Amino acid sequence: MKTIRMISLRQIDLSDETFSVNFLADLQGLRSSIQEIGLIQPVILREKGDRYQIVCGFRRIRVLGELQIPEAASRMVRENDVEEFKLFSLALHENLTTRGFNAVEKALALDKLIHYFRIDPTVAIRTYLPLLSLETNEKILKTFLSLARMEDEVKRYVVKEEVSRSNIRRLAAFNTEERKAILSLISCLKLGENRLREILILLEEISQRDQCLLKEIVDRPELHAIVSHKELTPSQRTDRVKTALMNLRFPRRHQVEEGFKQKKKALDLPPSVSLQHDPHFEGKRLKMELQFETLEEYQSLLAELFTLPEKKAFQKMLEEEN
Amino acid sequence: MRAALRDMAQAKRIPFEIGKIYLDEDAEQDRVAQTLIRNLSGVPVETIRDKRFLIKQFLGKPDPLSAGKKNILITRFYGRRLKSCPGTSRHICCGYHVINVITNCPMDCSYCVLQGYLNNPLLTVYSNWDDLLEEIDAFLSSGPHALLRLGTGELSDSLALDSVLPVSQILVPFFAARKNAVLELKTKSAEIDHLLSLDHGGRTVVSWSLNPLKMIREEERRTASLDERMEAARKCQEKGYLLGFHFDPIIDHEGWERGYEETISFLFRRIDPRGVAWISLGGFRYPPQLKAIARERFPNTRIFLGELFPGRDAKFRYLQEIRVEMYRKLVGWLREADPDLFIYLCMESEEVWNRVFGWSPTNSAHLNRLFEERLKGFLRA
Numbered sequence: 154m155k156t157i158r159m160i161s162l163r164q165i166d167l168s169d170e171t172f173s174v175n176f177l178a179d180l181q182g183l184r185s186s187i188q189e190i191g192l193i194q195p196v197i198l199r200e201k202g203d204r205y206q207i208v209c210g211f212r213r214i215r216v217l218g219e220l221q222i223p224e225a226a227s228r229m230v231r232e233n234d235v236e237e238f239k240l241f242s243l244a245l246h247e248n249l250t251t252r253g254f255n256a257v258e259k260a261l262a263l264d265k266l267i268h269y270f271r272i273d274p275t276v277a278i279r280t281y282l283p284l285l286s287l288e289t290n291e292k293i294l295k296t297f298l299s300l301a302r303m304e305d306e307v308k309r310y311v312v313k314e315e316v317s318r319s320n321i322r323r324l325a326a327f328n329t330e331e332r333k334a335i336l337s338l339i340s341c342l343k344l345g346e347n348r349l350r351e352i353l354i355l356l357e358e359i360s361q362r363d364q365c366l367l368k369e370i371v372d373r374p375e376l377h378a379i380v381s382h383k384e385l386t387p388s389q390r391t392d393r394v395k396t397a398l399m400n401l402r403f404p405r406r407h408q409v410e411e412g413f414k415q416k417k418k419a420l421d422l423p424p425s426v427s428l429q430h431d432p433h434f435e436g437k438r439l440k441m442e443l444q445f446e447t448l449e450e451y452q453s454l455l456a457e458l459f460t461l462p463e464k465k466a467f468q469k470m471l472e473e474e475n
Numbered sequence: 476m477r478a479a480l481r482d483m484a485q486a487k488r489i490p491f492e493i494g495k496i497y498l499d500e501d502a503e504q505d506r507v508a509q510t511l512i513r514n515l516s517g518v519p520v521e522t523i524r525d526k527r528f529l530i531k532q533f534l535g536k537p538d539p540l541s542a543g544k545k546n547i548l549i550t551r552f553y554g555r556r557l558k559s560c561p562g563t564s565r566h567i568c569c570g571y572h573v574i575n576v577i578t579n580c581p582m583d584c585s586y587c588v589l590q591g592y593l594n595n596p597l598l599t600v601y602s603n604w605d606d607l608l609e610e611i612d613a614f615l616s617s618g619p620h621a622l623l624r625l626g627t628g629e630l631s632d633s634l635a636l637d638s639v640l641p642v643s644q645i646l647v648p649f650f651a652a653r654k655n656a657v658l659e660l661k662t663k664s665a666e667i668d669h670l671l672s673l674d675h676g677g678r679t680v681v682s683w684s685l686n687p688l689k690m691i692r693e694e695e696r697r698t699a700s701l702d703e704r705m706e707a708a709r710k711c712q713e714k715g716y717l718l719g720f721h722f723d724p725i726i727d728h729e730g731w732e733r734g735y736e737e738t739i740s741f742l743f744r745r746i747d748p749r750g751v752a753w754i755s756l757g758g759f760r761y762p763p764q765l766k767a768i769a770r771e772r773f774p775n776t777r778i779f780l781g782e783l784f785p786g787r788d789a790k791f792r793y794l795q796e797i798r799v800e801m802y803r804k805l806v807g808w809l810r811e812a813d814p815d816l817f818i819y820l821c822m823e824s825e826e827v828w829n830r831v832f833g834w835s836p837t838n839s840a841h842l843n844r845l846f847e848e849r850l851k852g853f854l855r856a
Contacts, residue, residue, distance in 0.1 A: 358779070358780055362780040402782075404782075406784070409794070409796055432784075433785065436824070436826055
């Protein structure tokens with residue numbers, strides 16, 4: 154493997170991904186570098202019949218191809234000199250020292266170790282999880298193995314949105330069709346970890362309670378209207394989707410909330426007065442907040458509030474519900 | 476106590492699968508330990524020196540709670556075992572006292588709060604009963620308490636192991652001789668055979684948690700059926716025991732109205748309501764950590780699919796509108812059976828009491844006094 158040879162890209166089998174764990178590789182920096190000063194580090198190839206298999210350098214060879222550079226400086230491994238698993242391990246170490254892996258690449262690496270190279274799960278937990286900077290437990294291994302089996306569009310979402318492990322586990326609990334339905338809803342939203350968790354739990358619980366398909370929930374007109382509303386920002390869309398799902402999940406609470414809104418509207422309060430109920434209607438206590446800048450504004454507000462007890466709507470709002 | 480231990484016949488049946496008994500060497504000489512081992516004669520016994528290591532081993536299992544429920548640890552308990560019921564903050568509670576005889580439970584209800592509460596997953600039997608009886612005795616003799624209520628159903632089911640462990644045989648006669656206390660044995664089992672021959676002196680209330688058939692089938696694993704519970708209650712009533720019933724947790728599920736109405740109707744076809752000391756109502760509630768644990772253990776449970784929100788004590792409860800509706804309906808059905816039933820709400824606010832009954836105890840002490848009056852009425856009779 155010491156000698157470096159120039160190998161034509163045409164002799165390399167680009168479709169052989171035995172040693173690859175690439176997923177959504179960012180090639181921009183590498184492309185600029187190769188354009189500027191050429192390939193610094195030779196790739197590692199393995200002879201396979203009359204062609205070559207890539208061991209290390211998938212991204213470099215792809216960039217060389219894009220830049221129409223016909224040859225790659227390569228170190229060679231003879232077909233039977235080194236066993237496949239050792240070469241995979243070499244590829245993992247080489248990648249880790251040069252760039253690190255995203256979540257899906259870690260998942261693909263673990264999946265290959267377990268399912269292709271037949272590494273015992275306890276060895277994978279003890280040896281390979283720390284290598285990939287992951288905690289050494291079975292739950293983590295299972296999480297990443299489940300990610301490896303997800304659909305490509307979901308994997309892309311996981312990488313792009315840096316989805317947390319707990320949310321990966323939640324996604325893994327759904328089947329392919331359900332994940333596709335979820336993705337059609339969440340891909341146009343702006344979701345942090347907590348919001349994504351809330352949306353996934355709401356969807357799961359509505360579907361479980363109503364014993365309906367997740368797609369039926371996602372396709373509901375009220376959600377469809379929000380998602381296809383062009384003038385909303387992703388944040389506004391997210392808030393509205395969450396509210397719509399909350400209303401579906403908690404219909405009685407929604408009903409009580411609507412009742413409160415009606416009563417509040419009937420009070421005809423000035424815009425600078427806000428009236429709030431207990432967050433979950435656990436008590437009848439109300440909270441009122443006033444906003445003012447001048448003494449006149451303050452006096453005017455108080456004068457208006459002074460008349461509140463005479464209003465039937467206000468009396469009704471405070472009366473006992475027996 | 477010795478007589479009770481001696482009277483237990485050998486090799487009793489137990490309606491639960493017990494894989495192994497771990498016997499703490501400190502408990503080896505305790506007669507309760509020996510009785511339990513003798514009654515479970517087919518179950519292997521391993522003597523252990525370090526129970527903390529054993530507990531750690533069980534905690535490391537994939538589902539520590541399920542594993543723990545199938546293994547008994549017999550050990551001694553060196554702290555206080557009689558405590559005021561912790562109740563819950565900012566709600567009206569009933570001034571109950573709990574006796575810690577066993578921790579954990581061989582039954583497996585999906586809503587069980589112990590899942591998120593116990594740091595020892597094993598079914599643990601404390602064998603130093605002499606210490607316990609002394610502690611109870613000292614407590615009851617310590618002051619001019621009017622009439623205290625004590626129960627063993629807080630950290631376990633009171634009677635689940637009664638066929639092999641002489642809980643009732645020790646406690647019922649002990650309380651029969653006390654003037655200022657009543658024992659409550661709270662259960663979801665039908666293990667009442669020992670109770671039937673005991674002289675209880677009117678000082679033991681045997682009570683059952685009740686739920687509709689569908690909820691028992693889906694959410695209360697390894698418990699007695701509704702019919703078995705009712706039949707057991709009937710037999711106890713026949714023997715003069717006061718009875719209690721706990722509709723707790725009331726679970727909001729499809730068809731709940733019919734389910735609870737039928738359960739109440741079924742109950743009073745078998746039981747004379749005049750011999751019922753109390754009936755509690757409590758909507759399903761849970762501390763925040765329970766949901767993740769229970770959903771992991773029971774992926775098909777539907778109990779968390781109701782409209783539950785965090786309350787003033789941080790526990791999740793049904794929306795107040797829902798609770799009040801459920802309580803009102805249950806109270807109505809119960810009052811139809813007997814308008815004089817003593818019905819109370821467990822861990823509820825003054826506001827909810829008012830909305831359900833049109834009045835409320837002013838505080839927990841007031842509710843406690845109402846219990847005393849109720850019990851005195853029975854004891855005078």
